[in-house]
Amino acid sequence: MNVGVLVDTTRCVGCNACAEACKEANELPGDIDAKLTSRTWTVVEEHGDTYVRRMCMHCADPSCASVCPVGALYKSDEGPVAYEESRCIGCRYCMLACPFEVPKYEWDRPLPRIRKCIGCIDRVRDGEVPACVAACPAEATTFGPRDELLDEARRRIREDPDTYVDHIYGEREVGGTNVLFLASVPFGQLGFASNLPDTEMPSLTWQALSKVPHVVSIGGVALLGIWWIVNRRMEIEKLEAADAADRSSATNGVLEVEES
Amino acid sequence: MRALSRISFWNAVFAVVIAAGLAATWVRFTQGLGASTALSDEFPWGLWVGFDVLCGVGLAAGGFAVMALVHVFNIERYKPVLRPTLLTAFLGYLLVIVALLFDLGRPYRIWHPLVMRNPHSVMFEVAWCVMLYTTVLALEFSPIVFEKLRLERPRRILRAISVPLVVLGVLLSTLHQSSLGALFLIVPEKLHELWYTPMLPVFFFISALGVGFAMVIFESCLSGLAFGKQLEKPLLADLARIVVVVQAIYLVWRFQDLAAHDALGAVWAGTLPGWTFVGEIALGSLIPITLFALPRVRHSSTGLLVGSACAVSGFVLNRLNVGITGLELGTGARYFPTWMEIAVTMMIVALGFALFGLASKHLPIFEPIQRPANRLLRRRNLVSAPAPLGAES
Numbered sequence: 136m137n138v139g140v141l142v143d144t145t146r147c148v149g150c151n152a153c154a155e156a157c158k159e160a161n162e163l164p165g166d167i168d169a170k171l172t173s174r175t176w177t178v179v180e181e182h183g184d185t186y187v188r189r190m191c192m193h194c195a196d197p198s199c200a201s202v203c204p205v206g207a208l209y210k211s212d213e214g215p216v217a218y219e220e221s222r223c224i225g226c227r228y229c230m231l232a233c234p235f236e237v238p239k240y241e242w243d244r245p246l247p248r249i250r251k252c253i254g255c256i257d258r259v260r261d262g263e264v265p266a267c268v269a270a271c272p273a274e275a276t277t278f279g280p281r282d283e284l285l286d287e288a289r290r291r292i293r294e295d296p297d298t299y300v301d302h303i304y305g306e307r308e309v310g311g312t313n314v315l316f317l318a319s320v321p322f323g324q325l326g327f328a329s330n331l332p333d334t335e336m337p338s339l340t341w342q343a344l345s346k347v348p349h350v351v352s353i354g355g356v357a358l359l360g361i362w363w364i365v366n367r368r369m370e371i372e373k374l375e376a377a378d379a380a381d382r383s384s385a386t387n388g389v390l391e392v393e394e395s
Numbered sequence: 396m397r398a399l400s401r402i403s404f405w406n407a408v409f410a411v412v413i414a415a416g417l418a419a420t421w422v423r424f425t426q427g428l429g430a431s432t433a434l435s436d437e438f439p440w441g442l443w444v445g446f447d448v449l450c451g452v453g454l455a456a457g458g459f460a461v462m463a464l465v466h467v468f469n470i471e472r473y474k475p476v477l478r479p480t481l482l483t484a485f486l487g488y489l490l491v492i493v494a495l496l497f498d499l500g501r502p503y504r505i506w507h508p509l510v511m512r513n514p515h516s517v518m519f520e521v522a523w524c525v526m527l528y529t530t531v532l533a534l535e536f537s538p539i540v541f542e543k544l545r546l547e548r549p550r551r552i553l554r555a556i557s558v559p560l561v562v563l564g565v566l567l568s569t570l571h572q573s574s575l576g577a578l579f580l581i582v583p584e585k586l587h588e589l590w591y592t593p594m595l596p597v598f599f600f601i602s603a604l605g606v607g608f609a610m611v612i613f614e615s616c617l618s619g620l621a622f623g624k625q626l627e628k629p630l631l632a633d634l635a636r637i638v639v640v641v642q643a644i645y646l647v648w649r650f651q652d653l654a655a656h657d658a659l660g661a662v663w664a665g666t667l668p669g670w671t672f673v674g675e676i677a678l679g680s681l682i683p684i685t686l687f688a689l690p691r692v693r694h695s696s697t698g699l700l701v702g703s704a705c706a707v708s709g710f711v712l713n714r715l716n717v718g719i720t721g722l723e724l725g726t727g728a729r730y731f732p733t734w735m736e737i738a739v740t741m742m743i744v745a746l747g748f749a750l751f752g753l754a755s756k757h758l759p760i761f762e763p764i765q766r767p768a769n770r771l772l773r774r775r776n777l778v779s780a781p782a783p784l785g786a787e788s
Contacts (some may be wrong), residue, residue, distance in 0.1 A: 204518035205511040225500020232437035242429030
């Protein structure tokens with residue numbers, strides 16, 4: 136099963152019940168911050184008269200998991216991108232790589248962790264819905280298999296084309312995400328990154344990384360080959376020089392003896 | 396007397412740098428990265444990655460380049476260059492690892508990539524290459540120590556495996572020098588168009604190669620000034636010619652690539668990114684190419700020092716532009732390092748200088764061309780005021 140969340144910004148009333156439920160479910164300390172932080176994994180932002188809930192997009196092919204050298208962040212079979220804290224070395228490459236700037240860091244702790252929405256993976260595995268979805272009083276957030284959510288989103292756009300822009304954010308962005316958004320205005324106006332390609336970001340690095348075996352094999356053979364040719368030529372030169380010296384000493388033997 | 400005060404002046408500078416570095420180290424490890432750095436959720440990588448790691452690894456590239464020249468291409472002329480270069484490379488990599496221990500949130504887990512695999516991660520590949528190459532460098536450097544200790548057996552063993560070892564070193568270096576550029580391939584929407592290109596890995600490799608040779612010249616000039624030990628000038632002039640060729644290839648390819656991406660306009664726009672780019676290209680490529688192309692310049696001590704210093708600073712500027720400025724310009728995030736980040740970086744650089752000085756004093760680093768000086772004379776060399784720039788040494 137590949138589950139996700141559909142957020143309909145036209146239904147959101149901005150009550151932040153999702154953010155409160157998230158804090159409770161994930162035992163996050165402190166008040167709800169105005170934007171995503173290490174202690175606030177989801178929060179409702181106001182853009183004009185539209186409420187937009189921020190959270191991890193749970194990409195189909197996540198940059199954060201792809202760049203993580205130790206596999207601390209990983210794409211689960213269920214759909215959420217989760218985090219195994221005991222692996223993390225704290226290199227923060229995930230923070231740099233994430234196109235949605237979701238992973239946050241505990242800068243104030245001597246031994247910090249990466250913190251982000253993990254899609255309530257334990258609840259999902261137990262057959263429950265994520266805390267934020269359960270808490271939403273306005274049905275602005277729907278949980279389910281991603282393809283069913285896409286069908287639902289398309290149905291809403293089709294039945295009410297005056298309300299929605301014809302764009303499901305997350306359907307194609309960076310190869311698709313498990314969190315999908317509907318809105319009544321273009322997403323660029325709601326603080327969404329609008330310069331993202333439809334291809335998976337990890338494919339950009341893979342183009343370079345996939346060449347590693349070729350560099351090693353062809354490069355290794357080429358270098359050893361060059362060494363072999365050059366080295367042999369120099370050995371031959373040395374032998375010839377020695378030969379020439381022998382021959383000249385043979386012909387000039389008398390002279391050499393006299394000199395020594 | 397003046398010579399003495401000069402020495403104590405540099406000792407005082409060294410002491411201040413180390414003291415400030417240690418103070419910053421204390422804050423870093425007791426209170427964390429937030430208290431010690433200007434890093435934030437918006438700007439997670441700073442000076443320690445941009446300078447200490449990206450520049451540190453690049454400036455140590457001479458190690459594999461000169462090893463390849465001497466042992467693979469068998470150009471024996473460059474043999475005297477080998478040892479100082481190997482020393483630089485070995486120290487460079489060790490200090491990069493030290494810097495990483497500062498930058499990683501959980502430095503005691505630095506070994507995790509060894510047992511936890513993610514072959515899709517560039518960082519994973521870099522981690523393995525850096526670790527393996529540091530081992531290779533240790534093996535390549537150890538004969539110098541064995542020679543000092545008069546241990547013949549381990550020297551013979553190392554000589555027997557030297558060629559495969561050098562080839563391995565060249566391959567590993569090629570991989571991670573370019574991969575440091577590949578780290579940024581995944582952020583096309585964050586890195587400014589003057590620096591983001593799918594060719595980043597190739598450019599990182601070529602520029603590292605160029606600066607590797609420039610660094611050999613630069614260091615020889617410096618150690619000539621500081622310890623009276625340096626390489627022969629004709630040899631350095633030859634290296635300067637290699638720098639010209641490598642930098643010329645880099646320059647042409649870089650502009651061809653910018654043109655292909657329609658990014659040339661940003662160069663002449665007269666805005667900050669353009670000027671930063673022009674600075675990097677002028678210092679790193681144009682000035683060294685021009686200077687070193689002139690025989691009179693590349694055969695003079697001053698010319699060699701100025702040209703190589705420009706090449707090195709241009710390279711540093713390029714890495715800072717990719718790792719810091721280009722990301723600031725692309726994302727709008729702001730970052731300027733704290734005094735503690737700068738202090739740690741300066742401490743690591745100072746340690747590098749000190750270790751280089753110690754090693755070249757106690758190990759046969761510049762031995763082959765050393766004048767037959769007795770101990771007393773060598774001591775005198777050490778404390779005497781350096782010869783004025785341009786003077787024949």
